[in-house]
Amino acid sequence: MATTTTALATTTTALATTTTALATTTTCKAQPTYYNRQPTMDAISDRVFTESVDSSNDDPSLLTVILDLSPASWYNIKDQISINEITKSLLVFMNAHLSLNNSNQVAFIASGPQGSKFLYPNPGKVYDEIRTREEDVDREPSPGLVSKEMYRQFRVVDEAVLEELNQCLKEVLATDTHKSALSGALSMALTYTNRMLTLDQSISTTTASAINSTTNMKASSNAAGGSGAAASGTAANSVSLMKARILIVSANDEDDIKYIPIMNSIFTAQKMKLSIDVAKLGTKNSSYLQQAADATDGIYLHIDDPKAIIQVLSTAFFVEPSIRPYIILPTNSNVNYRASCFITGKSVDLGYVCSVCLCIMSVIPDTGKCPACGCVFDDRVLAQLKRGPVVMSRKKRKVEGTPAVNP
Amino acid sequence: MDDSDEEYLSPSMPPSRGSTDSPKGDGVSRRTRSSANGAISDLKGANGYAWEDEIQRSWDIVKNDENGDRSLESIIQSMIEARKKKIMRNPSTPFQRGIIRTLIVVIDGSLAMLEKDLRPTRFAMTLSLIQEFIVEFFDQNPISQMGILMMRNGVSNVISEVSGLPQYHIDKIRQLKARQHNRYEPKGDPSLQNSLEMARSMLMYNFGGGHSNDTKNSKEILLIFGALFTSDPGDIHKTIDHLVRDDIKVKIIGLSAQVSICQELVNRTNNEQKSISSKNYGVIMHETHFRELLMDCVVPLPISEKDKAEQNEKKNGVPLIKMGFPSKIQPKFTVSINNPNFNIDFPQLSASHPTQGSEDSKQVVEVSTGELGSDMNPNNVIGYQCPQCKNKVSNLPTVCPVCGLMLILSTHLARSYHHLVPLAPFTEVPVSSSYTSQYCYGCLLMFPKGVSVKSKASLESMTSSRYRCMKCSNDFCIDCDVFVHEALHNCPGCENN
Ligand SMILES: [Zn+2]
Numbered sequence: 052m053a054t055t056t057t058a059l060a061t062t063t064t065a066l067a068t069t070t071t072a073l074a075t076t077t078t079c080k081a082q083p084t085y086y087n088r089q090p091t092m093d094a095i096s097d098r099v100f101t102e103s104v105d106s107s108n109d110d111p112s113l114l115t116v117i118l119d120l121s122p123a124s125w126y127n128i129k130d131q132i133s134i135n136e137i138t139k140s141l142l143v144f145m146n147a148h149l150s151l152n153n154s155n156q157v158a159f160i161a162s163g164p165q166g167s168k169f170l171y172p173n174p175g176k177v178y179d180e181i182r183t184r185e186e187d188v189d190r191e192p193s194p195g196l197v198s199k200e201m202y203r204q205f206r207v208v209d210e211a212v213l214e215e216l217n218q219c220l221k222e223v224l225a226t227d228t229h230k231s232a233l234s235g236a237l238s239m240a241l242t243y244t245n246r247m248l249t250l251d252q253s254i255s256t257t258t259a260s261a262i263n264s265t266t267n268m269k270a271s272s273n274a275a276g277g278s279g280a281a282a283s284g285t286a287a288n289s290v291s292l293m294k295a296r297i298l299i300v301s302a303n304d305e306d307d308i309k310y311i312p313i314m315n316s317i318f319t320a321q322k323m324k325l326s327i328d329v330a331k332l333g334t335k336n337s338s339y340l341q342q343a344a345d346a347t348d349g350i351y352l353h354i355d356d357p358k359a360i361i362q363v364l365s366t367a368f369f370v371e372p373s374i375r376p377y378i379i380l381p382t383n384s385n386v387n388y389r390a391s392c393f394i395t396g397k398s399v400d401l402g403y404v405c406s407v408c409l410c411i412m413s414v415i416p417d418t419g420k421c422p423a424c425g426c427v428f429d430d431r432v433l434a435q436l437k438r439g440p441v442v443m444s445r446k447k448r449k450v451e452g453t454p455a456v457n458p
Numbered sequence: 459m460d461d462s463d464e465e466y467l468s469p470s471m472p473p474s475r476g477s478t479d480s481p482k483g484d485g486v487s488r489r490t491r492s493s494a495n496g497a498i499s500d501l502k503g504a505n506g507y508a509w510e511d512e513i514q515r516s517w518d519i520v521k522n523d524e525n526g527d528r529s530l531e532s533i534i535q536s537m538i539e540a541r542k543k544k545i546m547r548n549p550s551t552p553f554q555r556g557i558i559r560t561l562i563v564v565i566d567g568s569l570a571m572l573e574k575d576l577r578p579t580r581f582a583m584t585l586s587l588i589q590e591f592i593v594e595f596f597d598q599n600p601i602s603q604m605g606i607l608m609m610r611n612g613v614s615n616v617i618s619e620v621s622g623l624p625q626y627h628i629d630k631i632r633q634l635k636a637r638q639h640n641r642y643e644p645k646g647d648p649s650l651q652n653s654l655e656m657a658r659s660m661l662m663y664n665f666g667g668g669h670s671n672d673t674k675n676s677k678e679i680l681l682i683f684g685a686l687f688t689s690d691p692g693d694i695h696k697t698i699d700h701l702v703r704d705d706i707k708v709k710i711i712g713l714s715a716q717v718s719i720c721q722e723l724v725n726r727t728n729n730e731q732k733s734i735s736s737k738n739y740g741v742i743m744h745e746t747h748f749r750e751l752l753m754d755c756v757v758p759l760p761i762s763e764k765d766k767a768e769q770n771e772k773k774n775g776v777p778l779i780k781m782g783f784p785s786k787i788q789p790k791f792t793v794s795i796n797n798p799n800f801n802i803d804f805p806q807l808s809a810s811h812p813t814q815g816s817e818d819s820k821q822v823v824e825v826s827t828g829e830l831g832s833d834m835n836p837n838n839v840i841g842y843q844c845p846q847c848k849n850k851v852s853n854l855p856t857v858c859p860v861c862g863l864m865l866i867l868s869t870h871l872a873r874s875y876h877h878l879v880p881l882a883p884f885t886e887v888p889v890s891s892s893y894t895s896q897y898c899y900g901c902l903l904m905f906p907k908g909v910s911v912k913s914k915a916s917l918e919s920m921t922s923s924r925y926r927c928m929k930c931s932n933d934f935c936i937d938c939d940v941f942v943h944e945a946l947h948n949c950p951g952c953e954n955n
Pocket residue numbers: 405406407408409410421422423424425426
């Protein structure tokens with residue numbers, strides 16, 4: 052088992068290099084269309100960053116993977132794929148990402164009904180030393196997946212994720228709520244990315260620094276401990292050219308996502324110029340995740356056959372956002388920009404909007420008051436809206452020339 | 459953090475550089491941080507003018523005390539954090555805002571605008587700032603409208619008609635920039651009265667049509683005034699009376715000095731007491747301040763007490779607007795299984811609805827073939843489908859030319875939701891010897907360990923570096939605190955509960 056995983060990892064790396072090679076060849080071909088893009092409303096509001104100047108492809112990049120663990124959704128597709136298998140694929144994907152550039156970084160967030168949690172990096176634990184035998188027996192979750200001979204950086208990530216994930220799954224099973232905490236996971240991904248992009252990178256997962264990870268930990272505590280100025284000034288504090296993206300893997304078919312927080316996260320991602328990619332399993336498309344990917348220039352793919360997910364991950368999702376404009380990517384073309392009704396929570400495509408607070412309603416509230424801000428709606432407007440379409444009876448046209456009848 | 463580092467390491471730089479530290483790229487924190495009363499941002503001191511600032515050397519602030527360098531570190535840390543905290547002044551009192559706004563921007567185009575106290579000239583600087591302002595304005599006020607006027611040579615010129623399309627305004631400003639050397643270069647005297655009357659008529663006229671046919675929407679004028687006088691054909695006080703009557707709010711940014719008539723104009727239209735200094739009338743001190751004052755106008759005005767009282771009397775409520783949320787359709791289905799050049803294109807009809815009242819406001823029905831050809835732009839190829847009549851339009855927001863439904867992306871609306879549900883500020887955890895949290899909940903940054911407190915003096919200068927959300931009691935670092943309140947508007951901890 053272990054050997055297959057590593058073997059897979061190496062093939063993925065090979066694949067990755069071919070992908071980038073492909074990318075560079077396509078560059079020249081597709082360039083004109085890319086620069087032809089005229090600014091429109093979209094150009095300002097939605098596609099803010101396609102026009103940004105591409106930095107060199109050597110810049111390190113941060114990949115944050117969010118795995119939605121809502122149990123019901125995984126149960127629904129249990130015939131197709133298990134969490135175990137999907138995790139395996141994601142690990143390979145992350146390892147491939149790490150292998151592309153020495154300074155590439157990964158983060159892994161699990162989001163379940165009990166909340167969201169960083170599985171990696173986890174500053175509380177040191178995954179660096181190869182564990183002693185006894186510990187292996189006790190703590191190592193699925194020894195088959197991680198071998199000691201693995202490349203150090205891969206092993207650190209894999210061990211951390213697997214161990215924490217097992218812990219996480221136990222917690223998931225212990226809770227009985229069904230709410231999705233995806234907005235929380237996304238918010239955490241954004242705060243973490245924000246730190247990585249703009250601030251010091253003292254908890255770093257780079258291969259170079261991970262080798263002296265103990266000193267690194269010291270440095271990071273030091274930095275936080277007050278010498279932030281001095282410590283980060285010397286170490287990782289070059290103006291970061293880091294790129295970042297987020298991959299959401301979700302099988303959740305229910306539209307129970309919290310609308311406003313998700314939207315806030317989308318705008319923030321948009322402004323930070325980071326793409327949100329979505330790999331959607333399960334049976335249905337998720338309108339909000341579609342919007343998230345569309346607004347941030349990410350890739351949204353509904354994967355019908357998740358058994359081959361490693362292939363999709365290592366091709367479509369492996370392409371850096373900076374070279375995406377040059378590549379024709381598989382995509383589900385239509386995006387449903389549905390909004391969420393504030394009263395019923397259902398998604399609407401034709402609704403009513405309060406002009407003070409802009410909250411969206413699928414029905415006119417009986418009270419005549421806005422559910423969000425409490426404003427009273429105009430009676431006349433309400434009456435007009437409730438009346439619905441009316442066929443206007445045509446007034447008889449007066450024949451021109453005939454004088455009005457005199458009394 | 460980068461910024462503060464720099465300042466500490468190179469003390470030759472005056473610390474009054476403040477407010478520019480937005481290390482993130484465009485937009486995230488570009489919005490102004492100054493408080494609304496036109497005060498300049500924190501570190502520039504109370505009275506602001508750059509040249510009046512006392513020279514502050516960073517080594518003067520640092521005082522050694524008995525704890526040696528450990529405390530030095532923490533002093534610096536607390537200084538940095540205090541500054542970041544100050545920068546972030548987020549109004550978190552939830553108040554309703556009349557979010558559908560119509561704003562007329564009046565730019566001074568008189569001779570005074572050729573002054574070179576702003577580089578390259580006042581006029582050029584104003585134009586480039588206005589361009590930024592347009593983008594930011596429509597970002598924060600997605601379904602609002604704007605128009606631009608210029609006071610020049612005693613009259614008022616229309617630069618752009620009232621419209622909700624940012625690109626239209628930006629194009630007009632660009633044209634103005636390009637034309638500077640001939641037709642529209644600053645000339646003559648400004649006339650406040652003429653431009654105010656024109657702005658008023660534009661506001662009143664545009665409130666008749668479209669979706670915003672209601673008196674509850676806010677009507678605003680933003681005046682950028684470089685001159686120190688106005689030459690008017692009639693009595694400007696009558697004009698002010700009209701503005702007050704029509705409930706039009708005027709904000710003014712002065713580029714040189716306060717002018718009495720502007721003060722009166724602002725005070726009267728904003729229901730303020732006579733001749734008090736108003737947050738609606740600011741005189742710039744330098745370029746950054748100009749930008750801040752301008753960006754202050756992006757945030758929607760709170761609904762005034764008078765309006766609230768009126769609402770409570772149920773005289774007339776706010777309107778409810780019917781809107782459609784179209785889905786995006788990509789008419790071009792590219793098939794590239796074996797050969798990447800093999801595309802199947804479907805021609806698409808789209809009826810677009812250009813800006814009302816502009817020169818190109820003829821109804822256009824365009825056929826896009828989805829070709830990757832020369833003048834086709836990929837954005838146009840994408841269409842949006844009206845959910846009511848299934849007609850396709852290419853630009854949003856717009857009014858469906860077929861069925862008259864207002865079409866908007868839900869993301870446009872959602873952009874202003876954080877104004878509705880402001881996030882409560884985090885509170886600093888008091889310094890103590892031990893803390894419950896080790897890491898920042900948002901970014902995993904390791905917090906400093908607890909310190910045994912020896913003296914009161916050191917207590918004051920220290921910080922726990924932890925900022926706690928009172929709802930979910932998770933601790934955040936200062937950077938996450940700023941980021942969460944300035945950009946994200948969600949607390950990651952609360953979202954996970
Ligand atoms: Zn409302």
